[in-house]
Amino acid sequence: DIVMTQSPSSLAVSAGETVTINCKSSQSLLYSGNQKNYLAWYQQKPGQSPKLLIYWASTRQSGVPDRFIGSGSGTDFTLTISSVQAEDLAIYYCQHYYDTPYTFGAGTKLELK
Amino acid sequence: QVQLQQSGSELVKPGSSVKISCKASGYTFASYDMHWVKQQPGNGLEWIGWIYPVNGNTKYNQKFNGKATLTADKSSSTAYMQLSSLTSEDSAVYFCAPQVHGLFAYWGQGTLVTVSS
Numbered sequence: 604d605i606v607m608t609q610s611p612s613s614l615a616v617s618a619g620e621t622v623t624i625n626c627k628s629s630q631s632l633l634y635s636g637n638q639k640n641y642l643a644w645y646q647q648k649p650g651q652s653p654k655l656l657i658y659w660a661s662t663r664q665s666g667v668p669d670r671f672i673g674s675g676s677g678t679d680f681t682l683t684i685s686s687v688q689a690e691d692l693a694i695y696y697c698q699h700y701y702d703t704p705y706t707f708g709a710g711t712k713l714e715l716k
Numbered sequence: 717q718v719q720l721q722q723s724g725s726e727l728v729k730p731g732s733s734v735k736i737s738c739k740a741s742g743y744t745f746a747s748y749d750m751h752w753v754k755q756q757p758g759n760g761l762e763w764i765g766w767i768y769p770v771n772g773n774t775k776y777n778q779k780f781n782g783k784a785t786l787t788a789d790k791s792s793s794t795a796y797m798q799l800s801s802l803t804s805e806d807s808a809v810y811f812c813a814p815q816v817h818g819l820f821a822y823w824g825q826g827t828l829v830t831v832s833s
Contacts (some may be wrong), residue, residue: 609723642822652811653753655763662820696761702819704777705751707761 605629605699615716616687622635624646624682624711626697631677641701644673648693718742720824727830728802735798736813736827745793746770747758748814752797756808
């Protein structure tokens, strides 16, 4: 199984700051057949379902603000949130969908400083 | 628009089974794998498996072999997950999510299963 290691586990931020969340996979998520990275990022708020933010490692889902930026390739990926807003306080998960079992990172909780 | 309506919360006894449902609308139900994900209280997300409604083919996370059984009814666009031999470790919120064009853009609201005597 592919192991997804996410860091940090929590992050205290002030509104307006830029934050970076890291996600490392135990094997490459880059499929040579289409040169796509099978990596997604989700946001989950308390009592809600996960919300897809980023797919193919760097493609923003429709309706997601452009302050959310996904980057990386192979085994190392990053979610950057520029100018954090109060509404961004949530838990963020990375997930690979390269092969089953699809696994998630342990999550990063974004909190107010 | 795509909607996934899951069945309500369940309070069940240890050793029993429970079957939860996920009714889909707004897309061609039979054309996409339906996945299920587990989230224990305060914990992260765990992929359980998928079912392809067209032919009922399934794939499970080995951890859930024997625990979860996925089925689907094309006539009602509803996917089901049965959990058996329940223990406290099965107390969790369970989500359904179709993999449409490779993506998990749509999720059910979740079904809380509480295992308690």
